[in-house]
Amino acid sequence: MLQIENLHATVADKPILKGLSLTINAGEVHAIMGPNGAGKSTLGYVLGGRPSYEATDGSVEFLGQDLLALEPHERAAAGLFLGFQYPVEIPGVSFVQFLRESANAQRKARGEDPLSGGEFLKLAREKAALLKLDMDMLKRPVNVGFSGGEKKRAEMVQMGILGPKLAVLDETDSGLDIDALRICGEGINAVMRAPDKAVLLITHYQRLLDYVKPDFVHVLAGGRIVRTGGPELALELEEHGYEAVAA
Amino acid sequence: MAISATLPTHRDEDFRYADLTALAPLWPVAVERIVLAAGEERALSIANLGTGAVARELEVELGDGARFDLHVLNAPQAYGRIAVRAVLGKGAQFHLGAAQLAGATQVVELVTQVTHAAPDAVSRQVVRSVAGGSGTVNYLGKVLVRPGADGTDGSQSIRAMLLDRTATANAKPELEIHADDVKCAHGCAVGELDPGALFYLAQRGLPPETAKRLMLQAFVAEALVGAADEETMLERAIAALEAML
Numbered sequence: 001m002l003q004i005e006n007l008h009a010t011v012a013d014k015p016i017l018k019g020l021s022l023t024i025n026a027g028e029v030h031a032i033m034g035p036n037g038a039g040k041s042t043l044g045y046v047l048g049g050r051p052s053y054e055a056t057d058g059s060v061e062f063l064g065q066d067l068l069a070l071e072p073h074e075r076a077a078a079g080l081f082l083g084f085q086y087p088v089e090i091p092g093v094s095f096v097q098f099l100r101e102s103a104n105a106q107r108k109a110r111g112e113d114p115l116s117g118g119e120f121l122k123l124a125r126e127k128a129a130l131l132k133l134d135m136d137m138l139k140r141p142v143n144v145g146f147s148g149g150e151k152k153r154a155e156m157v158q159m160g161i162l163g164p165k166l167a168v169l170d171e172t173d174s175g176l177d178i179d180a181l182r183i184c185g186e187g188i189n190a191v192m193r194a195p196d197k198a199v200l201l202i203t204h205y206q207r208l209l210d211y212v213k214p215d216f217v218h219v220l221a222g223g224r225i226v227r228t229g230g231p232e233l234a235l236e237l238e239e240h241g242y243e244a245v246a247a
Numbered sequence: 248m249a250i251s252a253t254l255p256t257h258r259d260e261d262f263r264y265a266d267l268t269a270l271a272p273l274w275p276v277a278v279e280r281i282v283l284a285a286g287e288e289r290a291l292s293i294a295n296l297g298t299g300a301v302a303r304e305l306e307v308e309l310g311d312g313a314r315f316d317l318h319v320l321n322a323p324q325a326y327g328r329i330a331v332r333a334v335l336g337k338g339a340q341f342h343l344g345a346a347q348l349a350g351a352t353q354v355v356e357l358v359t360q361v362t363h364a365a366p367d368a369v370s371r372q373v374v375r376s377v378a379g380g381s382g383t384v385n386y387l388g389k390v391l392v393r394p395g396a397d398g399t400d401g402s403q404s405i406r407a408m409l410l411d412r413t414a415t416a417n418a419k420p421e422l423e424i425h426a427d428d429v430k431c432a433h434g435c436a437v438g439e440l441d442p443g444a445l446f447y448l449a450q451r452g453l454p455p456e457t458a459k460r461l462m463l464q465a466f467v468a469e470a471l472v473g474a475a476d477e478e479t480m481l482e483r484a485i486a487a488l489e490a491m492l
């Protein structure tokens with residue numbers, strides 16, 4: 001599904017990713033762990049196409065397309081969802097308003113019929129219930145006045161509504177209490193556990209991986225994947241720290 | 248303040264960014280006087296959306312405890328100038344929300360002078376302007392707190408958005424305070440749409456033009472909140488914005 005080869009990327013002209021390679025197949029869950037500043041969020045942004053996060057070398061193929069050649073909204077329509085570490089607040093623009101337009105823009109790009117207002121609301125209600133987020137919150141301006149945990153749950157609701165093929169979830173677990181962590185973990189499983197879907201979890205901690213069991217765990221340090229293993233690698237990291245494991 | 252018979256020049260403070268060529272045939276502008284008796288409450292919405300140049304001079308007098316809500320949509324297809332002078336009595340409230348749009352080579356401007364002449368009056372100004380093409384949006388606004396107008400509460404929230412490198416926004420909020428215990432706040436920012444927010448919307452699949460349009464609609468709507476005919480005003484603002492993009 002996703003093939004990253006020898007990816008080099010700069011942020012504001014500073015080299016951050018230095019030869020990162022990673023292959024994710026349909027049906028798999030991968031976790032990337034690594035110390036602060038390792039370049040984990042940078043990887044997410046480069047995949048999403050954020051301006052000023054520039055791929056300078058290497059290639060990324062996503063479902064047979066050259067991902068890096070697409071605009072951010074085209075990447076979304078191709079099936080890529082990025083869960084933000086820090087979801088952005090957008091005053092005056094409501095979730096339902098922009099999500100319906102987003103969902104329909106994606107569907108149009110894929111040659112599908114648009115969702116009617118009623119169909120969209122039914123879908124939104126269903127996904128909000130799954131993440132135990134009050135539907136009224138989706139009528140409010142995007143992320144404005146949301147707590148850290150509500151923002152992360154709202155990200156998962158959006159993922160549920162948009163139904164991506166690949167979700168790159170950047171520290172979805174940070175800022176969540178135990179209950180919210182479980183709800184998000186179960187939400188990820190419900191939405192993304194399917195033979196034709198895949199997940200890349202970016203996280204610092206083992207705890208989310210208790211709910212969303214990864215098939216592969218990678219350690220990102222110094223802009224590259226320095227180690228890859230199974231779920232046991234996350235436990236080893238938790239016990240011994242990055243330095244010992246990545247060395 | 249009387250209107251002089253001779254056409255102002257750019258040296259006149261209130262006209263420093265005005266389109267004097269467009270103003271000349273309209274000069275002298277007749278002053279429209281609005282007087283609110285003590286305790287009276289009134290709302291007025293002005294939508295300036297025509298194809299010809301427009302210049303208006305409003306003089307508003309608010310009696311003690313009166314309240315005046317003024318909403319302005321200043322988005323003509325030519326020069327558009329709206330000047331408002333308000334004098335506030337004791338405990339009066341003056342609220343102004345103005346949305347301005349300028350495209351092509353237009354100049355669109357709002358000039359205000361709010362005088363707190365007696366204690367405990369409140370004035371609020373929210374101005375949201377958008378300039379594209381080689382358009383210019385101006386806001387010149389003075390809040391004057393007269394001696395003895397203690398307990399004044401005045402605020403100016405002035406923001407402008409530039410859609411193109413060739414567009415211009417001039418914003419000049421001013422405070423002149425001659426009283427005690429006065430709370431005056433002004434915020435003023437000229438900028439572009441938040442690139443972080445645009446990326447967030449794009450990541451969910453919104454094409455860039457749609458993302459931009461949604462954010463501009465929200466921006467302009469901030470100025471029209473609370474208008475008696477808010478929905479109509481907003482619809483007209485969105486249509487004017489649409490025509491500009």
Ligand SMILES: Nc1ncnc2c1ncn2[C@@H]1O[C@H](COP(=O)(O)OP(=O)(O)O)[C@@H](O)[C@H]1O
Nearest residue numbers: 011012014016035036037038039040041042043
């Ligand atoms: N917008 C930015 N401008 C400049 N440097 C940045 C920016 N974003 C991230 N960086 C730098 O890139 C490096 C990697 O950051 P990031 O990808 O956020 O790390 P992580 O998510 O692994 O903690 C850090 O050194 C950080 O300071």
Ligand SMILES: [Mg+2]
Nearest residue numbers: 040041042085
């Ligand atoms: Mg990060």
